[in-house]
Amino acid sequence: SQKIEQNSEALNIQEGKTATLTCNYTNYSPAYLQWYRQDPGRGPVFLLLIRENEKEKRKERLKVTFDTTLKQSLFHITASQPADSATYLCALSNSGYALNFGKGTSLLVTP
């Protein structure tokens, strides 16, 4: 069956450090993979999309890697800030219309 796995344990890091979140998937052959941020009581907000032919993508303090051989994406936040505290969701799909989400990893950045 298809699975999208993200660390279920919350990630606690100190302000200024780099946060690294992992997304592993099975039984998908995605053309692209997306990362979203979700704050409590709010809908997800799109952050980054990386395509299968891209190894790495950056946007300001965010960096995403995509390894289709390992079936894994890593999401990095450099120089993390307390405002980065949220749940981060990995999302991908096969050829259909449904975009499937992992359960997310909660990030807490402490001053």
Next chain:
Amino acid sequence: NAGVMQNPRHLVRRRGQEARLRCSPMKGHSHVYWYRQLPEEGLKFMVYLQKENIIDESGMPKERFSAEFPKEGPSILRIQQVVRGDSAAYFCASSPSGENEKLFFGSGTQLSVL
């Protein structure tokens, strides 16, 4: 430029009643997706609609749930004869194309069934 608007934000229903959730996509977007999020669970795809058409309803429960996106007006997710297990946050998302890239989500409707 208003984002995706969902209402109501909170909806309380008793078992057996009907729930109607509304979603107005972003201006210029004609593709709407509905998702359900249960406590401690991830977002689960329910249905994808274009104007006047249901394109993919593979995530919709077979009974009691229906969705529409009329030519005029918001998209509606309708749950008939609600049960306690329907309690969840329901999110709507829209996109300008049907490629499910970069979905824009609303703030959701929290449905509570008493």
